Amino acid sequence: VGAAGGEDADGAVVTVAGLLAGGEGPGRDPEGALELDLLVVLDAPQLDVETAAMLAESLPDGARLVLSGDPGVLWSAGPGKVFADLLSSGFCPRVTSRTPDPGPIGELVSAIGVGELPSVEAPGKEVVIVPVRDAGEAVHRTVQLVADSVPRAIGVSPEQTQVITPGHAGAAGTRALNAALKERLNPGPGRFGGFDPGDRVVYTPAPGRALTGTVVSADAEGLRLEGDGGRMTVPRERVAAGA
Known part of the structure; x- marks a missing residue:
């Protein structure tokens, strides 16, 4: 934001x-x-x-x-x-900066901005591109990276990792990825509208505002979360809608 x-x-x-x-x-x-x-x-x-x-x-x-x-x-x-x-x-004065952001991430962002996906030299592993054959393999490799490879290689735990994908639907959308990650990291029956205590979620109370939290419990009002902003409640209708 x-x-x-x-x-x-x-x-x-x-x-x-x-x-x-x-x-x-x-x-x-x-x-x-x-x-x-x-x-x-x-x-x-x-x-x-x-x-x-x-x-x-x-x-x-x-x-x-x-x-x-x-x-x-x-x-x-x-x-x-x-x-x-x-x-x-053209109403306002305009200054254009042609200097890309420094470092591997800046190089990658600049390349993607013109439709390219180059091989970026990143000795500190700031950028790692993992090629896959299809969506199913993308989900499999994502779970592998979050649960095993990233913690082992750079010491970042699954709790500190954020997975981002362009859309909710599809074989590699948020629903498919969340289901696969949950099965590996926090398996359970999903008794709270598909969620269990310990599940990490992203809640969007308003357009453009995303809050991360961990499921604590649920009741008649909705899903109870604990996050950086304190305790939050996701209304029941928003849980059902996948908010």
């Missing part, structure tokens, strides 16, 4: 959500405007129309707004393509 480059009194970068809610950042003046002269928003393509409008309306007169981001990445989960529309309109 996009992060606001506004800095609080300690110089720490704050989030867009925290800035708008008043929990982070410099606070607001008596007229309700943010007390700042310059706001830099990183990952600006992640801004939807409503959030971008709230940011713009919160700026005091004379303040400057800088939007930074890669126009080739995925857009916001919410409605609108604010960053793309601003770029295409």
